[in-house]
Amino acid sequence: MFVRRISALAGGLVLLAGSLTGGAAHAALDSQAGYVPVSITAAHNVVMPTTIQPGVNTFRVTTEAKSSGFQLVQLAAGYTLDQAIDDIENGLEKGKMGAFKRFEANTTLLGGVNIVSGKIGKVAVDLEPGTYYATDIERNRPSAFTAFTVAGADTGATMPEGSTIRAVKNASWAKNPKSIARRGMLTFENFSSANHFVGLVKLNRGKTVGDFGEWLKNESGPPPVNFGKSFDSNVVGPGQTVAMNYSLPRGNYVLVCFWPDANMGGMPHAFMGMYRGIKVQ
Numbered sequence: 046m047f048v049r050r051i052s053a054l055a056g057g058l059v060l061l062a063g064s065l066t067g068g069a070a071h072a073a074l075d076s077q078a079g080y081v082p083v084s085i086t087a088a089h090n091v092v093m094p095t096t097i098q099p100g101v102n103t104f105r106v107t108t109e110a111k112s113s114g115f116q117l118v119q120l121a122a123g124y125t126l127d128q129a130i131d132d133i134e135n136g137l138e139k140g141k142m143g144a145f146k147r148f149e150a151n152t153t154l155l156g157g158v159n160i161v162s163g164k165i166g167k168v169a170v171d172l173e174p175g176t177y178y179a180t181d182i183e184r185n186r187p188s189a190f191t192a193f194t195v196a197g198a199d200t201g202a203t204m205p206e207g208s209t210i211r212a213v214k215n216a217s218w219a220k221n222p223k224s225i226a227r228r229g230m231l232t233f234e235n236f237s238s239a240n241h242f243v244g245l246v247k248l249n250r251g252k253t254v255g256d257f258g259e260w261l262k263n264e265s266g267p268p269p270v271n272f273g274k275s276f277d278s279n280v281v282g283p284g285q286t287v288a289m290n291y292s293l294p295r296g297n298y299v300l301v302c303f304w305p306d307a308n309m310g311g312m313p314h315a316f317m318g319m320y321r322g323i324k325v326q
């Protein structure tokens with residue numbers, strides 16, 4: 046997964062797969078306005094309707110692969126899928142900042158969910174008419190990208206209720222809320238000027254956010270957090286809002302973003318201070 050690869054390159058960190066859990070199947074919901082069924086094949090190809098309605102859509106995602114990273118993306122006019130794939134390869138995987146900057150300048154990242162086989166991921170997003178791609182970021186190749194069109198009448202659906210997290214400035218988290226619900230739909234409002242993703246990682250017993258900061262600084266020793274008890278969203282661009290299903294054990298967490306900063310040589314935002322404590326209750 047490209048985010049984790051660059052995190053590993055820049056900081057020696059390895060994020061383990063999130064523990065996102067979905068609910069029971071709600072087959073009846075698939076026929077409701079704004080529900081978009083998405084199935085990802087064992088070969089990481091995204092299968093979904095080729096045309097959906099504008100407005101709020103909730104993508105209901107399952108995978109036949111062991112795990113998948115469902116991501117919605119829009120490409121700027123004149124920027125091709127082949128260019129995007131090359132820039133992901135050279136920019137995000139090989140750390141070439143020119144390619145990474147070109148990728149960020151020519152894409153609008155609209156969020157997504159990470160899922161494992163047998164679980165259901167849900168991501169709600171308000172889409173304008175246009176052309177988009179849905180991809181499984183675990184495979185950076187044309188077959189993993191499925192084009193779809195947003196056209197027609199508005200779905201009339203509204204964004205789900207739930208706890209809300211906000212990014213502000215360039216690479217900062219808003220100070221509030223201090224706590225979020227342990228499950229439901231988590232809304233991420235990116236009011237900042239950069240791409241980000243939401244990482245929630247549980248602090249080990251007796252450990253503090255200060256310990257996490259020290260661990261980032263020193264890049265050595267056992268982490269004070271448990272990456273097995275975590276959630277991470279996929280990538281959300283400036284000005285975008287998404288909501289995703291999640292379920293976590295109660296406790297003290299670090300809210301963190303490891304997306305690389307192109308102006309800092311690919312340094313993950315966490316190393317620029319984009320982390321803070323948050324309670325999951």
Ligand SMILES: [Cu+2]
Binds near residue numbers: 216241242302303319
């Ligand atoms: Cu970030």
